[in-house]
Every structure is written in structure tokens, then in C-alpha cells.
Amino acid sequence: MPSGEVTSGRPAGFSIGRALDVPAGPLYDGSRETVAAIDRIHGVGGLPRIPVRFAYGTRELGRFLFDSQTGEPISILVRSNQVHR
Numbered sequence: 001m002p003s004g005e006v007t008s009g010r011p012a013g014f015s016i017g018r019a020l021d022v023p024a025g026p027l028y029d030g031s032r033e034t035v036a037a038i039d040r041i042h043g044v045g046g047l048p049r050i051p052v053r054f055a056y057g058t059r060e061l062g063r064f065l066f067d068s069q070t071g072e073p074i075s076i077l078v079r080s081n082q083v084h085r
Contacts, residue, residue: 013043020076021051028052030085031078048073054080 017035022028031052055063055077065074078085 013045014047015039016044016047019044019047019050021049023053027054051075052078054078054085056080 015035016038017032020031020035022031022035050073053075058077058079060077060079061082062076062078064076066072067074
């Protein structure tokens with residue numbers, strides 16, 4: 001059977017939700033819905049925990065922050081006032 005093939009109706013790998021640290025509360029409902037949609041399509045390998053946070057007062061739509069020395073992820077920032085966060 002090819003690697004990554006779905007055999008049980010669920011994608012292979014781990015839930016992306018295990019890696020993304022999405023805060024509780026209604027402000028982040030859309031982020032949790034996005035994680036659930038990704039999980040329905042595919043799984044991921046072993047990822048470290050990555051905080052997801054909204055950024056205020058930024059021009060960028062979003063940004064992945066990482067340590068330039070080690071390459072380790074720091075966080076995912078999403079501009080708070082986007083229509084489709």
C-alpha cells in the first residue's frame with residue numbers, strides 16, 4: 001500500500017491540532033475550524049508545539065516566526081483584522 005494512503009477513513013499521520021497551540025475562546029473559533037478542516041484532509045508528522053496568536057497593528061497578513069539560529073518554530077502570527085483569518 002502506498003505511503004500516506006488513507007485506510008481507515010482518516011488521513012495518515014497526527015492531527016495538526018496536536019502541534020498548533022490555538023487559544024480557547026470565541027476569538028479563535030475560526031482558527032479551530034481551520035485546524036479541523038486540515039485534519040479532515042491529511043495528517044502531519046511529529047511537529048513541535050507552535051503557538052498561534054493574532055497580531056494587532058501589523059501590515060502583514062500573517063507570519064511564521066522561527067529562531068534563525070536553530071530553525072525552531074516560535075509562533076504563527078495572524079493579522080487580527082483580516083476578513084478571512
